[in-house]
Amino acid sequence: MASEKKTTVLEASEVSVGYSSKKKAIAIAEAISFSIAEGELVALVGSNGIGKSTLLRTLAKMQPELKGTVSLKGKNINEYTMLQLATEVSIVLTEAPASQNLTVLELVTLGRQPHTNWMGSLSEEDISIIQNALLVTNTETLAQRKCFELSDGQLQRVYIARALAQDTPLILLDEPTTHLDLYHRASVLKLLKKLTKETKKTILFSTHEIDLAIQLADKILVMTPEIAYFDTPKNLIEAKRFEVLFPEDTIQFDPKTGRFTVKN
Numbered sequence: 477m478a479s480e481k482k483t484t485v486l487e488a489s490e491v492s493v494g495y496s497s498k499k500k501a502i503a504i505a506e507a508i509s510f511s512i513a514e515g516e517l518v519a520l521v522g523s524n525g526i527g528k529s530t531l532l533r534t535l536a537k538m539q540p541e542l543k544g545t546v547s548l549k550g551k552n553i554n555e556y557t558m559l560q561l562a563t564e565v566s567i568v569l570t571e572a573p574a575s576q577n578l579t580v581l582e583l584v585t586l587g588r589q590p591h592t593n594w595m596g597s598l599s600e601e602d603i604s605i606i607q608n609a610l611l612v613t614n615t616e617t618l619a620q621r622k623c624f625e626l627s628d629g630q631l632q633r634v635y636i637a638r639a640l641a642q643d644t645p646l647i648l649l650d651e652p653t654t655h656l657d658l659y660h661r662a663s664v665l666k667l668l669k670k671l672t673k674e675t676k677k678t679i680l681f682s683t684h685e686i687d688l689a690i691q692l693a694d695k696i697l698v699m700t701p702e703i704a705y706f707d708t709p710k711n712l713i714e715a716k717r718f719e720v721l722f723p724e725d726t727i728q729f730d731p732k733t734g735r736f737t738v739k740n
């Protein structure tokens with residue numbers, strides 16, 4: 477049987493990311509290339525400060541790329557207006573938002589903004605999408621609670637619900653499992669996996685949970701100071717790409733278990 481050709485959703489070609497001041501541009505990570513297909517769950521891993529958040533913000537056009545091209549469904553992201561982009565990409569960042577005073581329902585409803593008319597009134601379809609976002613993230617019982625009352629794990633699910641309410645084909649998440657215990661880390665990642673498989677959404681998330689990413693992600697983008705590797709977990713393990721992530725005198729990667737251990 478011929479294998480189904482998947483549509484490419486997000487592509488980066490020789491992209492450099494970083495920050496520019498008046499005088500000069502400072503590149504944080506360079507020559508990043510990858511191609512992510514519809515329905516794929518992709519993890520972005522690398523040590524602290526390597527540039528994961530900077531890359532995610534660049535992919536969402538929140539800051540310009542320094543070099544190279546980011547394409548969304550075959551079109552350069554710079555050719556999209558911000559409103560067009562808001563119907564294609566949602567991004568969940570780690571910073572605590574100013575919106576903690578909202579109820580869960582209000583925050584998730586905000587996700588519909590790019591789709592509603594200028595008065596912001598909700599159609600039946602909007603309401604049904606919001607209900608579904610609450611349902612699949614298991615947050616419907618929290619709907620009337622204020623966001624500041626929630627635990628980190630509950631809040632993380634609410635942010636995912638808001639991204640789902642935005643109903644974009646591509647979702648970018650910056651460290652969705654920070655501050656969560658092992659059970660909730662695994663549940664959030666399993667939820668992301670389920671969404672990619674059941675709704676064909678494409679999800680790229682940054683994480684320090686490399687062990688879990690190896691088990692759950694279809695592909696992984698491994699950022700190292702020299703180069704970014706992009707492949708399936710199996711191929712990356714075989715090519716020994718995880719060994720270079722941390723100083724080997726402290727942390728060792730075991731290719732048999734796909735886990736890191738502390739070296740005594």
Ligand SMILES: Nc1ncnc2c1ncn2[C@@H]1O[C@H](COP(=O)(O)OP(=O)(O)OP(=O)(O)O)[C@@H](O)[C@H]1O
Pocket residue numbers: 495504522523524525526527528529530531
């Ligand atoms: N607004 C900014 N201006 C200049 N440099 C910045 C800015 N924001 C971040 N940086 C620098 O860019 C580098 C990459 O930061 P970034 O937050 O992208 O890393 P990260 O891989 O997400 O790290 P972590 O795993 O710790 O969250 C860091 O050296 C950081 O100090």
